[in-house]
Amino acid sequence: MRWSMNRRPTQVPAMGRVLISARSFEEYCANFSVVPADLLGGAVLDCPGGASDFGAAVRRAGGRAVTVDPQYGLPHQELAELVVEELERARRWADQQPSRFRLGDPEWRRAEAWQRSADTFLRDIDRDRTAGTGHYVTAALPRLPFADGTFHLVLSGFFLFTYADRADRLFHLRAVTELLRVCSGEVRLHPLNEIDGRRYRHLDWLLQELRNRGIAVREERVRSHIDPQDDRTLVLNAGRIRA
Numbered sequence: 212m213r214w215s216m217n218r219r220p221t222q223v224p225a226m227g228r229v230l231i232s233a234r235s236f237e238e239y240c241a242n243f244s245v246v247p248a249d250l251l252g253g254a255v256l257d258c259p260g261g262a263s264d265f266g267a268a269v270r271r272a273g274g275r276a277v278t279v280d281p282q283y284g285l286p287h288q289e290l291a292e293l294v295v296e297e298l299e300r301a302r303r304w305a306d307q308q309p310s311r312f313r314l315g316d317p318e319w320r321r322a323e324a325w326q327r328s329a330d331t332f333l334r335d336i337d338r339d340r341t342a343g344t345g346h347y348v349t350a351a352l353p354r355l356p357f358a359d360g361t362f363h364l365v366l367s368g369f370f371l372f373t374y375a376d377r378a379d380r381l382f383h384l385r386a387v388t389e390l391l392r393v394c395s396g397e398v399r400l401h402p403l404n405e406i407d408g409r410r411y412r413h414l415d416w417l418l419q420e421l422r423n424r425g426i427a428v429r430e431e432r433v434r435s436h437i438d439p440q441d442d443r444t445l446v447l448n449a450g451r452i453r454a
């Protein structure tokens with residue numbers, strides 16, 4: 212992976228390192244345009260999961276979910292402290308852009324929702340470690356420790372495309388190809404924008420590369436309660452990938 216810091220848009224405050232956010236189960240359903248029934252038909256992968264309660268909520272509803280993030284390798288106390296700092300960092304970053312985010316929106320006020328989501332996540336990952344249930348896996352794209360076609364649905368939010376200012380297009384292609392490899396059904400990616408809200412600069416190139424490999428691609432309109440620009444989700448049909 213090649214990282215560079217030389218193309219960050221100027222109007223948007225610097226984000227610094229990749230944020231560990233804690234979007235709630237309800238936000239996931241809206242962002243990825245899925246309903247709870249879609250999540251019960253087989254194993255679901257959330258990569259990266261950050262501090263979201265999504266996986267815990269799927270399991271509570273009777274489904275099977277695995278969540279991946281490189282930060283899950285941290286000891287519990289360190290992870291818990293980092294998550295608290297990261298929620299504060301997210302608030303400060305968003306508060307600097309009042310004209311962009313619907314900060315007055317009740318959904319954002321429920322950004323206390325992020326706090327609740329993170330609290331649930333921290334309790335759940337702690338239980339998971341004690342019980343050894345393997346619901347949280349430490350790994351990093353573009354390489355995942357799962358067999359081909361393990362999951363019927365793969366969701367990936369707010370990492371790919373978002374941080375395009377520091378990961379090149381080949382990294383993105385390899386990461387998406389890896390998500391497709393471990394999937395037997397659909398891969399859903401959201402949002403399609405970079406951190407400044409503009410469409411990912413290499414999206415057309417990426418979609419053509421995927422089509423060339425026999426992947427069916429389509430964009431779905433969705434509605435974000437917080438950032439009106441985050442209005443699309445990419446749906447990829449894993450099927451058979453041509454090398």
Ligand SMILES: C[S@@+](CC[C@H](N)C(=O)[O-])C[C@H]1O[C@@H](n2cnc3c(N)ncnc32)[C@H](O)[C@@H]1O
Binds near residue numbers: 234258259279
């Ligand atoms: C903005 S969070 C998104 C979390 C969650 N999907 C959400 O919407 O709240 C981005 C996450 O990407 C993780 N991350 C950083 N590098 C990664 C990599 N190479 N592969 C997978 N995840 C990575 C970070 O640790 C962080 O938790």
